[in-house]
Amino acid sequence: MKTLQNIDRRIIYLLVFLALAVPMLQPIGLPFGINESSQKVYDLVDALKPGDVLVLSFDYSPSGQAQLDPQARAVMKHAYSKEGVKIINVAFWPSGPLFADKFLGEMEGTHDKVYGEDYVSLGYVAGAETAISAFGKDMHQAYPRDRHGNSIGDIPMMRDIKSAADVDLMISFGTGTPGVPEHVRQIVTVYGTPFAVCMNSVSVAGNIPYYNAGQMKGYLNGLRGAAEYEMMMKEPGSATASMDSLSFSHLTVIIFILLGNIAYFADPDRKKK
Amino acid sequence: MKSQGLMIAITFVFALIIIIDAFFAIDFISAASTEIQNWGTIIASLALALAAVNLIRIHSRRIRLRRGEWYNSVALLTVMFVQTAIGLVNRSTGEVYNFGFNNIMTPLGATMYALLAFWIASAAYRAFTARSIDSAILLVAATVVMLGNAPIGESIWSAFPSIKTWIMDVPNMAAQRGIMIGGGIGAIALGLRILMGIERGHLGGSDE
Amino acid sequence: MKTGVVFQFVSLLIVCIGIIYYIQKARNGTTYVIRKIAGLEAIEEAVGRATEMGRLVHFSPGIAGLDGVTAAQTFAGLETLGMVAKLVARYGARLFVSIRVAIVLPLAEEIVRQAYMAEGAIEAYEPECVQYLSSQQFAYAAAVMGIIQREKAAASILLGGFWAESLMVAEAGFHAGAIQIAGSANITQVPFFVAACDYVLIGEELYAAGAIASGNPIKLGSIAGQDIAKLYAIILLVIGILGATAGSNFLVDLMGK
Amino acid sequence: MIGTWLAAIGTLGLMSFAIKENPFYRFVEHVYVGIGAAHSVVMGWESLQTKAFTPIAESGDYIKLIPLLVGLLLYARFFKGKIWLSRYPMSILVGIGVGLTIKGTIGAQIVNQIRATLVPLTSINNIIIVLGVLSVLMFFYFTRKNTNALFNTSSRIGRYIMMIAFGALFGNAVMGRMSLMIGRVQFLLGEWLGLLG
Numbered sequence: 013m014k015t016l017q018n019i020d021r022r023i024i025y026l027l028v029f030l031a032l033a034v035p036m037l038q039p040i041g042l043p044f045g046i047n048e049s050s051q052k053v054y055d056l057v058d059a060l061k062p063g064d065v066l067v068l069s070f071d072y073s074p075s076g077q078a079q080l081d082p083q084a085r086a087v088m089k090h091a092y093s094k095e096g097v098k099i100i101n102v103a104f105w106p107s108g109p110l111f112a113d114k115f116l117g118e119m120e121g122t123h124d125k126v127y128g129e130d131y132v133s134l135g136y137v138a139g140a141e142t143a144i145s146a147f148g149k150d151m152h153q154a155y156p157r158d159r160h161g162n163s164i165g166d167i168p169m170m171r172d173i174k175s176a177a178d179v180d181l182m183i184s185f186g187t188g189t190p191g192v193p194e195h196v197r198q199i200v201t202v203y204g205t206p207f208a209v210c211m212n213s214v215s216v217a218g219n220i221p222y223y224n225a226g227q228m229k230g231y232l233n234g235l236r237g238a239a240e241y242e243m244m245m246k247e248p249g250s251a252t253a254s255m256d257s258l259s260f261s262h263l264t265v266i267i268f269i270l271l272g273n274i275a276y277f278a279d280p281d282r283k284k285k
Numbered sequence: 286m287k288s289q290g291l292m293i294a295i296t297f298v299f300a301l302i303i304i305i306d307a308f309f310a311i312d313f314i315s316a317a318s319t320e321i322q323n324w325g326t327i328i329a330s331l332a333l334a335l336a337a338v339n340l341i342r343i344h345s346r347r348i349r350l351r352r353g354e355w356y357n358s359v360a361l362l363t364v365m366f367v368q369t370a371i372g373l374v375n376r377s378t379g380e381v382y383n384f385g386f387n388n389i390m391t392p393l394g395a396t397m398y399a400l401l402a403f404w405i406a407s408a409a410y411r412a413f414t415a416r417s418i419d420s421a422i423l424l425v426a427a428t429v430v431m432l433g434n435a436p437i438g439e440s441i442w443s444a445f446p447s448i449k450t451w452i453m454d455v456p457n458m459a460a461q462r463g464i465m466i467g468g469g470i471g472a473i474a475l476g477l478r479i480l481m482g483i484e485r486g487h488l489g490g491s492d493e
Numbered sequence: 494m495k496t497g498v499v500f501q502f503v504s505l506l507i508v509c510i511g512i513i514y515y516i517q518k519a520r521n522g523t524t525y526v527i528r529k530i531a532g533l534e535a536i537e538e539a540v541g542r543a544t545e546m547g548r549l550v551h552f553s554p555g556i557a558g559l560d561g562v563t564a565a566q567t568f569a570g571l572e573t574l575g576m577v578a579k580l581v582a583r584y585g586a587r588l589f590v591s592i593r594v595a596i597v598l599p600l601a602e603e604i605v606r607q608a609y610m611a612e613g614a615i616e617a618y619e620p621e622c623v624q625y626l627s628s629q630q631f632a633y634a635a636a637v638m639g640i641i642q643r644e645k646a647a648a649s650i651l652l653g654g655f656w657a658e659s660l661m662v663a664e665a666g667f668h669a670g671a672i673q674i675a676g677s678a679n680i681t682q683v684p685f686f687v688a689a690c691d692y693v694l695i696g697e698e699l700y701a702a703g704a705i706a707s708g709n710p711i712k713l714g715s716i717a718g719q720d721i722a723k724l725y726a727i728i729l730l731v732i733g734i735l736g737a738t739a740g741s742n743f744l745v746d747l748m749g750k
Numbered sequence: 751m752i753g754t755w756l757a758a759i760g761t762l763g764l765m766s767f768a769i770k771e772n773p774f775y776r777f778v779e780h781v782y783v784g785i786g787a788a789h790s791v792v793m794g795w796e797s798l799q800t801k802a803f804t805p806i807a808e809s810g811d812y813i814k815l816i817p818l819l820v821g822l823l824l825y826a827r828f829f830k831g832k833i834w835l836s837r838y839p840m841s842i843l844v845g846i847g848v849g850l851t852i853k854g855t856i857g858a859q860i861v862n863q864i865r866a867t868l869v870p871l872t873s874i875n876n877i878i879i880v881l882g883v884l885s886v887l888m889f890f891y892f893t894r895k896n897t898n899a900l901f902n903t904s905s906r907i908g909r910y911i912m913m914i915a916f917g918a919l920f921g922n923a924v925m926g927r928m929s930l931m932i933g934r935v936q937f938l939l940g941e942w943l944g945l946l947g
Contacts, residue, residue: 025406032928042440044439107390107789213926225863253946258932259435259437261931262434265406269428304849310494329797334794337791365787388754389756394786395930399933405923405927407664411667412689424917435925456911456914459883464696473722505853635767683916701892720892726887730867733867
């Protein structure tokens with residue numbers, strides 16, 4: 013039993029790596045259902061009508077990219093396919109605008125939205141919670157220019173959009189601070205803007221009270237949430253393809269916890285408390 | 286003008302403008318609140334380069350004195366200067382800048398924390414034990430949530446996702462809400478201590 | 494007054510007045526009793542055990558710095574360090590304090606030195622027992638793991654702001670067979686501490702522990718004031734829930750005003 | 751092509767830490783810190799253009815010179831004896847931050863959370879929620895005697911309910927961390943080696 017507990021770390025690492033890599037090379041395609049919270053995000057986007065204003069806020073950095081990129085890709089594709097919906101891309105994390113640019117580049121030619129008329133990229137403004145509050149209060153003062161240097165007053169679609177009160181749905185792609193609490197404090201509580209979140213898994217448990225209280229209308233949970241969105245769009249992508257790896261890596265961790273506990277309780281020398 | 290009293294007064298006035306604006310509809314306060322929030326974003330923009338200046342100081346000293354792995358410091362500063370120059374000329378929308386962002390910054394940032402997958406597995410095996418009621422409850426709940434999250438859980442027993450949802454939405458929600466209310470009160474108390482001039486960590490200041 | 498925020502405003506006033514009142518009272522000499530915090534009481538046992546075994550007591554005040562919102566956690570950690578160092582000096586155990594943020598180093602050194610002095614054991618104080626390891630998160634964690642394993646630490650006390658490195662350090666301590674006492678206000682890291690450590694301070698318990706260890710009257714007063722604010726929340730909850738159960742939503746409506 | 755190779759070398763460099771801390775890892779880490787700092791500078795500069803230079807130059811909004819000049823004082827901390835100057839911009843930032851926290855927290859995290867908990871005790875779930883919120887609040891009630899039976903019992907319940915919540919957090923953290931590694935493995939096997947269909 014002692015040897016079981018003293019097994020080299022690197023063997024554990026190797027097993028995890030295999031649990032992730034093998035199912036990618038030999039997929040099984042285990043089925044999975046759609047969580048209600050994810051369905052709500054989809055329904056909110058789907059219910060947008062021509063003329064409605066959608067804000068997409070990119071609040072993550074490269075370290076969250078593995079979970080957030082597939083979510084953002086799927087949600088953006090859905091949003092840009094909605095006719096007549098006006099979309100504002102913003103960012104309160106410095107890497108955000110570059111991710112938004114990347115997806116817009118990928119989607120070029122797949123939608124009929126015109127820059128300035130139907131969508132706009134406002135880019136990044138520093139200041140975290142302060143910037144979020146300033147954006148909610150007066151977008152024209154918070155963003156005198158868009159990401160491409162155009163004066164915001166010259167952008168046709170922004171003429172009637174002044175504050176968060178004019179927004180019909182706000183979605184944040186977020187992995188930390190500033191993130192959900194900051195948006196809820198400075199936007200949702202003040203303007204009552206409907207708000208949904210695509211977030212990394214670690215953040216989910218702590219933000220559930222906002223969901224229960226209706227401050228957050230729906231959420232996607234990490235890579236699994238992205239896969240569910242892909243399924244709802246009926247366009248399985250990289251997230252769906254990784255679900256088998258997710259399954260086997262979880263199984264590995266659960267088995268490790270079991271083995272570790274067996275070894276621990278079978279060890280006669282374990283310190284008595 | 287080194288007076289800490291003046292600094293605390295500044296902090297107090299700025300906070301007060303924002304708080305009053307939140308509860309009362311007074312035109313000039315509202316305008317002032319909008320203006321100072323935009324000031325805040327300007328100062329915060331300037332603060333973004335502080336880390337870079339700090340790095341220049343630390344690493345140029347290390348290179349000068351040939352201390353430790355000074356060649357890594359050369360690499361750090363070179364990459365920093367080159368990418369900054371590209372960004373200032375090419376802007377962050379430019380192709381060259383995005384090459385660095387997409388092929389260096391993004392993969393490295395993503396990998397840095399990806400290693401946690403290994404560490405959590407190793408800790409799960411070597412350290413996470415149910416030796417008290419607390420840790421036993423935790424590990425059972427964690428296992429159920431994992432089985433509810435991973436598609437394989439549904440294949441084993443179709444009820445796992447709904448049990449997971451219940452754990453998340455009922456006991457987890459209740460506990461997190463209790464923590465959130467307590468934490469919110471704590472945050473207000475910290476704010477008050479700052480405004481009262483008791484907590485002055487940000488005014489204490491120290492080199493670097 | 495804007496619409497929909499009247500109740501919020503009144504609540505804010507109640508909370509603020511409660512907190513300010515108790516801080517002022519504490520400043521004028523009133524002392525407050527704080528409930529037992531198991532993790533804090535276990536420190537003496539842990540230090541005693543380390544002395545018997547002749548092995549190391551490891552302490553980390555977390556990886557947060559001295560500014561920003563997370564600074565409060567570092568300060569709470571350093572306040573408990575004062576208590577730990579006194580016990581170590583009293584028992585004649587061996588201490589190692591690992592530091593990640595350079596400006597925390599002189600503070601921690603001073604705290605440990607003062608503790609040895611207060612115990613009249615300054616000749617036993619070794620300056621090298623407080624060390625700056627690395628400013629990089631994972632390099633710091635790797636260094637701490639190395640030390641805990643090499644020295645087979647008998648106790649590992651982790652109190653402060655911890656992030657992703659928490660489970661690496663806790664795993665090392667567990668494997669070395671150390672008594673582990675850990676706490677952080679970063680709730681996301683608490684689960685790993687619960688799974689791998691013997692005593693855990695959850696969230697705000699860290700600040701309470703710091704206040705107890707330092708005896709700082711303003712901190713204690715603030716905690717008492719925050720309790721009054723919690724009592725206000727509890728009262729609202731009880732009244733509102735009883736009302737809702739009896740079929741009346743008066744408080745729900747009132748709170749929306 | 752060059753980009754993918756660069757990314758792959760960097761990825762493997764950082765992953766080598768899992769085997770052992772090594773010089774190559776430290777090199778890649780330094781490169782990461784360097785490019786990360788550069789990104790902050792560039793985005794800070796662009797943010798400044800949007801927020802200060804444009805309004806001043808184009809709309810004559812000269813009042814924005816104030817935060818610009820005060821903000822520059824942040825750099826006084828790098829000059830011996832002038833550190834105190836850098837505390838002025840800090841006092842402004844802290845003031846705005848405290849104001850936003852106080853006014854935002856009372857509604858979003860306190861009043862609205864309490865309000866959402868005012869449910870009738872007519873279902874098991876509601877009872878658990880009410881009991882959970884109350885007992886956790888009582889767990890964090892510190893100024894009381896250790897002999898208070900009501901508090902002792904309720905805070906023990908609070909502790910157990912928190913353990914379930916921490917279990918949920920733990921379970922989700924596992925998913926999050928595995929997802930991060932999945933992203934890297936997908937990159938290595940797919941984009942780099944071209945092994946995935």
